[in-house]
Amino acid sequence: MSAAPGPVRHKGRGPAVSGWVAPRGRALGGRSFALHRITGIALVIYLYVHLGVLSMLLIGESAWGDFLSVVTAKGFLAFDVVLIFGLLFHALNGIRVALVGSGYLVRHQRALFWVATAIGTPLLVYAAIHVFGGA
């Protein structure tokens, strides 16, 4: 009679999915993997929220105007910057992942991460200035 299987430990705490994002012991590749998943899931959620918000147009112009007055407040615009960060990270890291996943520059995946960061950081700064400057 074989023994029942013992517990399986995962990195992170709680459900196994925490193993994706558990930071302890992770290197650059694992951290970018985790952030790629987080930003990917967040962008999908945002897409549906965005579609839901757009449905306010069906209610009428005044409802839409009230909504715009909320989302163009300076405090709320910080969320736009977070959204742009998510978009930039997911897009630029996605190019890195696509390159490496196709067999190109596999040994240089860390350098590719920093190249993506060097491209994304000024874009994010420019976007943030534009977002807040237009408020």
Added chain:
Amino acid sequence: MSTTDTRTLRVYRFKRGDGAEHFDEFEVPVGPRMSILDALRWIQLHRDPSLALRHSCLHASCGTCGVQVDGREELACVSAVRDHGETITVEPLANLPILTDLVVDVGEFFARFPEHPIIRASEADGYVRLEDCIECGLCLSACPVAATSRHYVGPAALVAAQRLLEEPRGADREDVLAWADRPEAAWGCHLGFECARACPAEAIPAERIMALRRELAR
């Protein structure tokens, strides 16, 4: 670090039918060249003979003493205590069933490998290792994809398949490609590169997996 220094080892414990998983703490006197394995064996000898761990060669060749030290996969025999802090947490490898304490069921690890001969028929009574890979399982423990997919074969098995393609040694190349061409095989890798970080043999599993994908995409 003098020979009278001590470190606290937080060691994962699990015994079948003997309560829940937990950590035990041990104060261990450490010397300048003491390894994590030395520290664990000191605990066995001086504090708790029931502590179960697996080891063999003591020089990073057999790959049997893999554990997580402070969350990173390491071979305990070559992981120096001095490279860690005052409190060192030692856990079994992740993503494999635990038999007891620090011992995982490596049968589940090897069951993920492609079911093809990795040796010539004339060598059937012997055992031929793949070059570089010491089959320690550290890469599977480190892989974030394996955390949520028990069917994902993991880096070591994919490396084995790629080696088979490089040097089939009697294996059917098409069978190996068909085995690898699945979501839970070559296409299951999501490029976390933790395998490359964890591999003590510097086999760079991620590079092999990408080479395997190139073969599949031809």
